[in-house]
Amino acid sequence: MTTQKKLKVATTSLAGCFGCHMSFLDIDERLFTLLEHIEFDRSPLTDIKHCSPDCDIGIIEGGLCNAENVHVLREFRKNCKILIAMGACAINGGLPAQRNHLPLTTILEEVYHTSPGLANGMIPNDPELPLPLDQVHPIHEVVKVDYFIPGCPPSGDAIWKVLTDLLAGREPELGHGLMHYD
Amino acid sequence: MSLTFTLDGKTIPFTEGQTIIQAASAAGVFIPHLCYHPEFKPHGSCKLCTVKVNGRHTASCTMRAAPGMVVESDTEEINAERRALTQMLFVEGNHFCPSCEKSGNCQLQATAYHLGMMSPHYDHFFPSRPVDASHPDALLDFNRCILCSLCVRASRDVDGKNVFALSGRGIGTHLIVNAKSGQLGDTDFTLDDKAAQVCPVGVILKKRRGFAVPIGERTYDKAPIADTVTEGK
Numbered sequence: 239m240t241t242q243k244k245l246k247v248a249t250t251s252l253a254g255c256f257g258c259h260m261s262f263l264d265i266d267e268r269l270f271t272l273l274e275h276i277e278f279d280r281s282p283l284t285d286i287k288h289c290s291p292d293c294d295i296g297i298i299e300g301g302l303c304n305a306e307n308v309h310v311l312r313e314f315r316k317n318c319k320i321l322i323a324m325g326a327c328a329i330n331g332g333l334p335a336q337r338n339h340l341p342l343t344t345i346l347e348e349v350y351h352t353s354p355g356l357a358n359g360m361i362p363n364d365p366e367l368p369l370p371l372d373q374v375h376p377i378h379e380v381v382k383v384d385y386f387i388p389g390c391p392p393s394g395d396a397i398w399k400v401l402t403d404l405l406a407g408r409e410p411e412l413g414h415g416l417m418h419y420d
Numbered sequence: 421m422s423l424t425f426t427l428d429g430k431t432i433p434f435t436e437g438q439t440i441i442q443a444a445s446a447a448g449v450f451i452p453h454l455c456y457h458p459e460f461k462p463h464g465s466c467k468l469c470t471v472k473v474n475g476r477h478t479a480s481c482t483m484r485a486a487p488g489m490v491v492e493s494d495t496e497e498i499n500a501e502r503r504a505l506t507q508m509l510f511v512e513g514n515h516f517c518p519s520c521e522k523s524g525n526c527q528l529q530a531t532a533y534h535l536g537m538m539s540p541h542y543d544h545f546f547p548s549r550p551v552d553a554s555h556p557d558a559l560l561d562f563n564r565c566i567l568c569s570l571c572v573r574a575s576r577d578v579d580g581k582n583v584f585a586l587s588g589r590g591i592g593t594h595l596i597v598n599a600k601s602g603q604l605g606d607t608d609f610t611l612d613d614k615a616a617q618v619c620p621v622g623v624i625l626k627k628r629r630g631f632a633v634p635i636g637e638r639t640y641d642k643a644p645i646a647d648t649v650t651e652g653k
Contacts, residue, residue, distance in 0.1 A: 323539065326516070326517065330515070330540055331544065331546075332518065333516070333518065333519065335516070335544075336516060339548035339549075373546060375544070376540070378539060378541070387538075411536075414533065417536075419518070419529055419532070420520075420524065420635055
């Protein structure tokens with residue numbers, strides 16, 4: 239019996255809510271089966287801060303709402319052979335992108351200056367804070383994305399299906415019932 | 421002798437004057453479509469129902485069936501073109517399914533599922549389109565309009581009210597309300613209008629009904645859109 243090398247999987251949440259990661263955990267005890275075939279690299283599950291240069295699969299939740307998101311996305315693309323967009327926000331910007339028809343200045347003014355109950359509000363400008371982008375963008379507008387798992391969030395079953403298809407060397411396919419944009 | 425043509429190798433009977441999509445639907449064969457509706461004169465604008473007739477592209481909702489035609493529809497090539505058209509519709513508007521109350525009952529979404537659309541592929545326009553909440557019973561969310569003109573046809577041809585129209589040209593085409601103010605609340609539109617029933621997407625919405633049927637239990641959650649063809653909608 240040959241023991242196959244485990245695939246390295248990295249995950250992150252950009253402008254997302256971690257709902258897709260929660261859904262990932264919804265594969266429940268199948269995680270044990272998965273861990274026979276993969277090991278986690280950079281991920282909120284491991285707290286590893288940067289991708290190893292030889293990751294096999296990168297899974298991105300969330301779109302791009304600030305400069306740091308773009309840097310992280312590029313790090314993933316550089317280090318992962320296969321990149322997967324997981325969930326509505328990574329695929330079309332999702333809920334955060336619903337700010338896109340408003341000018342950024344108007345949003346910052348409203349949030350930090352003109353909303354009721356704000357005393358001496360100021361727009362944060364600490365150099366450690368990443369600068370917001372003028373619009374929220376889906377990740378395929380910045381890097382090449384190999385596979386997409388739609389849904390808000392995609393069900394654990396949909397995530398499981400795509401990952402097991404990939405592990406088996408099949409082209410991932412979600413049929414009726416697993417394919418959802420909502 | 422009865423009139424027939426072949427569709428993906430299957431013999432389809434038709435009667436004089438029927439279009440390809442009408443004959444196909446009657447025979448229980450689904451051809452993806454958005455602006456076509458069996459009760460209305462065809463508009464031929466969405467091009468989702470495009471098929472190849474004797475090797476040439478044509479819209480099956482406007483093309484009359486003829487004896488001996490060889491029609492291709494469910495092929496990898498044509499479905500890829502349909503998928504690209506659908507992706508363009510998604511990026512031209514603001515289609516955020518998770519926050520749309522039409523999700524699960526939406527023909528655009530169900531058609532995208534049918535075509536295996538995994539991503540919008542193109543860059544998003546993110547257009548700015550304000551909603552119209554002026555009517556007491558109906559909401560207009562123009563963000564989701566795909567310019568199928570079904571509401572225009574229903575209001576004009578069935579309701580006799582001419583509440584809606586398409587204005588502008590090319591990429592500037594948009595849905596408008598025929599009132600001096602441009603507001604739906606200043607028209608004689610009511611929920612009993614045919615125009616209130618035909619929107620294939622989530623533009624014309626009945627107020628206070630949004631989530632009466634929960635997500636997950638809606639039309640296309642239960643069965644894919646291709647299965648709805650024999651039910652005649």
